[in-house]
Amino acid sequence: MNLRDRLVAQLETARHRSSVLTAIDDTELVAQHSPLMSPLVWDLAHIGSQEELWLVRDVGGREALRPEIDGLYDAFQHSRASRVALPLLTPEEARAYVAEVREKSLDVLERHPLTGRRLEEAGFAFGMIVQHEQQHDETMLATHQLRVGGPLLSAPPPPPGRALPAREVYVPAGESVQGTSTEPWALDNERPAHTVSLPAYWIDTHPVTNAEFTAFVEAGGYRDPRWWSVVGFQHVLDEGLVAPRFWSRDSGGTWFRRRFGVVEPVPGDEPVMHVSFHEAEAYARWVGKRLPTEAEWEKAARWDPEAGRSRRFPWGDGDPTPEHANLGQRHLQPAPVGAYPAGASPLGVEQLIGDVWEWCSSGWEPYPGFEAFPYREYSEVFFGGDYKVLRGGSFGTDAAAVRGTFRNWDHPIRRQIFSGFRCARDASGV
Numbered sequence: 001m002n003l004r005d006r007l008v009a010q011l012e013t014a015r016h017r018s019s020v021l022t023a024i025d026d027t028e029l030v031a032q033h034s035p036l037m038s039p040l041v042w043d044l045a046h047i048g049s050q051e052e053l054w055l056v057r058d059v060g061g062r063e064a065l066r067p068e069i070d071g072l073y074d075a076f077q078h079s080r081a082s083r084v085a086l087p088l089l090t091p092e093e094a095r096a097y098v099a100e101v102r103e104k105s106l107d108v109l110e111r112h113p114l115t116g117r118r119l120e121e122a123g124f125a126f127g128m129i130v131q132h133e134q135q136h137d138e139t140m141l142a143t144h145q146l147r148v149g150g151p152l153l154s155a156p157p158p159p160p161g162r163a164l165p166a167r168e169v170y171v172p173a174g175e176s177v178q179g180t181s182t183e184p185w186a187l188d189n190e191r192p193a194h195t196v197s198l199p200a201y202w203i204d205t206h207p208v209t210n211a212e213f214t215a216f217v218e219a220g221g222y223r224d225p226r227w228w229s230v231v232g233f234q235h236v237l238d239e240g241l242v243a244p245r246f247w248s249r250d251s252g253g254t255w256f257r258r259r260f261g262v263v264e265p266v267p268g269d270e271p272v273m274h275v276s277f278h279e280a281e282a283y284a285r286w287v288g289k290r291l292p293t294e295a296e297w298e299k300a301a302r303w304d305p306e307a308g309r310s311r312r313f314p315w316g317d318g319d320p321t322p323e324h325a326n327l328g329q330r331h332l333q334p335a336p337v338g339a340y341p342a343g344a345s346p347l348g349v350e351q352l353i354g355d356v357w358e359w360c361s362s363g364w365e366p367y368p369g370f371e372a373f374p375y376r377e378y379s380e381v382f383f384g385g386d387y388k389v390l391r392g393g394s395f396g397t398d399a400a401a402v403r404g405t406f407r408n409w410d411h412p413i414r415r416q417i418f419s420g421f422r423c424a425r426d427a428s429g430v
Helices: 003-022 027-030 040-059 079-084 091-111 121-146 208-219 230-239 278-288 294-302
Strands: 168-171 174-178 194-199 201-204 247-249 255-259 260-263 356-365 388-389 405-412 424-426
Touching: 003 040, 003 091, 003 121, 027 040, 027 091, 040 091, 040 121, 091 121, 168 294, 174 294, 194 230, 194 294, 201 294, 208 278, 230 278, 294 356, 294 388
Parallel strands: none
Antiparallel strands: 168 201, 174 194, 201 424, 247 255, 255 260, 356 388, 388 405
C-alpha cells in the first residue's frame, strides 16, 4: 500500500471509530459524565477543529470553515470540567462539521506531494491527525466507562491466555537505544534516538494481574502506610480508596467490576486496570519490587541482544496485527495473561503493547536534544511537575497511535485511564 492510500485508510479507520463512539443518544453526547472528561460532543468537534487547523488551513492553504469556533475547541482555553457550559455545536452540527472538514482534508491529501516542509514530509501532518483522532477516541472510550447506565458498546471477548514459563526475566547490563530519529510519524517527545546504559535488572514477563492485586487488597494493603509514599497514602485517606476504580465487593466477599455498563466478577487472569501510579508503586513495594524506569521498560520492549539493535516493536519492525497485541478497542477489555505469544520481545517479555498502559517510575521529561514540533503544547508545556510516564498503550489504543517508542504521561492520581503496571527489581550481584 502506498503512502497516500495508507493515510486514507487510517483516516477512515479513525473516523469509523469516532462514529461508533458517538452513535448514541444526543442526551448522552451533550452530558458531562465526569468532571475529569469533556462531553463527548466536545471531543467530536475538537477532532474536526484540529484537522481543519492543520490539514485544511495549514497544509492545504484553504480558507477557514468555522473560525468563530476555534476558541471553543482549544483544549488550553477551557478546562474539561467547564466545557459543558460552553455554546458548543449540537451533535447534528458537530457531525456535519467533521464530515465537511474530512471532505476537504481528503481533497488536500489527493493533491499534495507529501513532501516539502518538515510538517508535510512523509505525510507527517496527516499521520499526526490520525494519531490525534485515535487518542481522542481512547479518551471518549474512557468517558463511556465513566458514564452511568447500561452498556452502549459491545465487542467479542479477547483470546484465551496461557501459563508463562517464568514470572520475570533477566535483562543484562549494557547499552541500548531509546527513542527514535527515523520513525516518520513519531511525535516530538519520542525524539531523538539516544544511547542509554543500564545496570542489569529483572522485569516481569507480564503485567500484574487482578488476582495478584487482589491479594494486596485482601492483605490490607490500602490500610498500611508502609507500602505507600507519603503523598500516595494521604491520597488514599483523602479519597477513601480501598481497591482499583470500578471495583466493588458483595456481601459474600466476591469482587466485581463495572465495565462499560456491565457488572461482572473480576477476572483473575487479566492485567489489573484503573489503578493510579500510587497504587502501582505501593503494590510493587509490597512484593519487594519496584516499578521499572522508562528506560528499563523500553529496553525490555525493544532491545534485541542478538542483533544488537532496538526494534520498532517487541516482536520486530512490522506493524501490529491482531496476533501481536490487544489494540484498537477490538475487545473492550484487557486480554488474559499469555494471550499474545507472537507479541513477545526477544527477552521473553509479553503484552508490552496493548491491554493496559503501564506506569513507570520516571517523571515526564524531555530526551536529550528534544525539539518541540510542530507546537509546544503537545509535549513541552507538560514537562516537569508531578507527571509520571506510561508506556505501551491499552486495549483502547489504536495501532496507529502506539509503538515501542511512544510515550504517554498523566498525574499519579489518575485512575479513569486504562492503566496497569508490571514490576521490576535490581539485579545487583547477579
